[in-house]
Ligand SMILES: O=C[C@H](O)[C@H](O)COP(=O)(O)O
């Protein structure tokens with residue numbers, strides 16, 4: 352999240368859903384040949400590539416959109432957002448893309464983490480700080496194990512809209528519209544709360560701006576400095592096994608820094624005082640995303656300025672629908688969630704549509720299918736992508752394929768989450784490909800939403816601190832425990848590669 356003073360002026364605001372300056376762009380549709388076969392061409396029925404604009408999604412079916420009672424209020428709210436400054440800058444997106452390109456080749460690793468759904472009622476500086484420092488702690492553990500830079504991407508400052516399996520919810524015979532995230536309606540089970548309110552768009556924008564302001568302060572104001580590694584432990588973690596294991600690493604980092612200072616290292620170097628931190632969310636609510644789409648005058652390219660990284664959800668990734676149409680035209684690094692329903696031919700077509708010039712770091716494929724299905728289905732997806740010569744960053748989301756209901760609560764079992772990560776690393780090892788990152792729903796709070804792990808949250812504990820508005824999150828202790836497991840796999844991978852390289856050169 353480098354603040355680039357010259358960029359804001361470079362991003363031109365555009366009016367929302369009205370007089371719109373269409374900026375024709377050309378996409379080549381064949382993947383530039385990294386490998387020679389098969390040549391990949393997007394079917395003619397899915398083309399129309401030269402006509403992209405921030406509103407071209409409007410001519411396609413858009414799933415999971417709210418039904419507002421008064422569309423004119425939506426237009427007014429979006430016009431207000433379109434007049435507001437961008438939340439992120441195009442130059443930051445380009446830097447992030449370079450970092451993600453490194454993750455595609457194993458020279459970096461990506462950590463995505465944060466709330467399932469940010470909430471207006473849970474907005475506080477302390478909660479932002481606690482998630483932020485937990486992500487810093489996890490990054491330290493991962494960097495220590497993996498020996499590579501960790502790209503930190505918070506599901507924060509914009510992760511408000513939720514796709515739902517069913518449009519309605521029924522409790523005790525009463526049926527109301529489903530809760531779709533605070534940017535759309537409220538979680539309370541009343542008719543009034545569940546009504547879609549367009550002015551929530553503006554409130555979500557304002558909360559995102561305030562959140563980003565604090566995150567930038569933490570990242571560049573000294574909080575994230577390496578000399579503070581031992582101070583990031585959350586209070587309630589201090590007496591847990593993960594807290595102790597973390598402090599062991601922190602001690603070794605402190606010693607390494609002391610040694611480097613003794614060797615003459617300047618502690619005022621930016622890498623000692625600052626860290627890059629990026630934001631991401633699901634690109635779901637297209638009215639909002641369109642209102643924050645801006646033209647970067649330094650490159651004459653469009654960027655989605657609601658977050659550095661946007662992803663397309665499993666439920667909205669249809670090749671000929673609105674979300675794919677919108678995403679193919681923004682120049683941010685982007686992702687697509689992929690379940691076991693994804694077909695190997697379709698993944699190749701989808702990648703060609705979203706990354707026609709095969710830019711490394713542009714596209715992350717975020718796999719979420721549960722351990723068993725991942726072992727069965729992911730090899731064919733990897734093989735199809737490899738044969739087409741497409742460069743993607745493979746990321747494991749071990750949350751969304753592992754949701755179940757226990758004693759009336761939506762939950763996830765720690766062991767299933769860990770097993771999916773294990774399967775992800777195993778499959779990449781077998782295929783000789785690169786595990787590029789993990790994507791977690793997690794919080795710095797001491798919640799009881801996922802069962803198991805060292806924290807030993809039991810089925811009976813679920814009702815004690817179940818605060819999520821949508822899906823269950825790992826708590827701080829469970830998250831750190833996952834980080835230790837991933838770090839161990841990264842270390843193993845590093846050692847295996849070194850052993851292979853040594854054998855090859857002897
Ligand atoms: O976070 C993902 C989805 O929004 C969520 O899993 C949907 O939950 P549902 O199946 O209860 O609608």
Ligand SMILES: C=C(OP(=O)(O)O)C(=O)O
Nearest residue numbers: 514664665666688719751
């Ligand atoms: C909805 C989400 O994921 P998916 O599209 O994989 O279900 C999410 O990550 O919030």
